[in-house]
Amino acid sequence: MPPAVAVHGLAKRYRDVVALDGASWTASAGQVTAVLGPNGAGKTTMVECCEGLRRPDAGEVRVLGTDPWHAPADHRARVGVMLQDGGLPNAARPLPLLRHLSSLYATPADLEGADGLVARLGIGAFGATSVRRLSGGQRQRVALAAALVGRPEVAFLDEPSAGLDPHARLDVWDLVREVADAGTAVVLTTHSFEEAERLADHIVVVAAGRVVAEGTLAEVTAGQRLEDRYFALTRKAVA
Template sequence: MPPAVLVSGLAKRYGGVVALDGASWQAELGSVTAVLGPNGAGKTTMVECCEGLRRPDGGQVRVLGTDPWNAGPAHRARVGVMLQDGGLPASARPVRLLRHLSSMYAAPAPLLPLVERLGIDEFAGTSVRRLSGGQRQRVALAAALVGRPEVAFLDEPSAGLDPHARLDVWELVRSLADDGAAVVLTTHSFEEAERLADHLVVVAAGAVVAQGSLADVTGGDRLEDRYFALTRKSVA
């Protein structure tokens, strides 16, 4: 079976700035792939190319066998996206918004269990603009998952959450992969990567400097120590 996400020789420039320089990696169905790297390493640009939000300058991206830049509605219905800023309408109420999004899919996830699992029912009557950062994160995650995606791209899904909510999100992400989806998450949390990831991708200076299982990447060392060794030159 081909990988759910295939990135090969990906290149992207912004004027004279090289954001991606031949990055290559892949993600499989039924697994969690964690993408780590310092700010400015190219993580966001790389994932946005996979989401079809940016057009690569070179290389190849395939998601579920399709070029995401030219993908149509049928493909996009199979992919869930959680942006770091949420992208949520400020005046909307969370459950009403999720119910509206759910109605756009042929076979959405059951809404009530998702709302209860993420604790969204506790602030269902509050507009998005009045939610805390952590509450908005939970609504954004639900919006990405309500369509029952085969591939989910999640940008910092547990950022800003309290410890209990973070564990709930981790359990939900893990169950999504266990049910057969490919989950690609960007994170700055070593604990999150260690707990969730079946596959790690470490990015520095626009290139993939290491990838594989936790054991492959760390070689028995702490992930934090190995990460800093791999990315030191890019942040010097």
């Protein structure tokens, strides 16, 4: 099968700043692909190009065989997105918001059952509180539920466990793993080596706008700890 996400020679510049410089990588259905890299490496720009939120200057992006920049509505319904800033309306309350989003899909994920997204992510405890009054970790959980409620074939998750306490982090990791095992191509950006080691089937390391390593954990680490290998790769790239 072709990859669910295919990026080839991706380039993006903001005036004099080169954000992406020929990045290439793939992500497959039924796998968690973890994208790691230091701040400013180009991770967010790269994923936003895959989400159709930014237009590349050069290169090619295909998500489910479609150019996301020109994607029609039916394609977007097949893709879940969790943005870095959450992207949630501040005046909304989590439960009504998620119910509304659920109503937009023909076959949404279970939202409020015993094993639904609300229960799994502990959203019921603050479901009637406006988004503006939520903690960072609570917003993360709502944003994750919003990204997954449509049963996406591809899910782009930007640091899904950031700001969560240890118990909530484990719940999120279990949920992400289950979503991938059910066939979704999950692409998550992370600064957590533990998260990448526990979840990722495939790892992409980005530095200075380029992909400096890609493969399974064993292939990327080459017998080293992921943290050690990561710092060696990224320091070399920016030297």
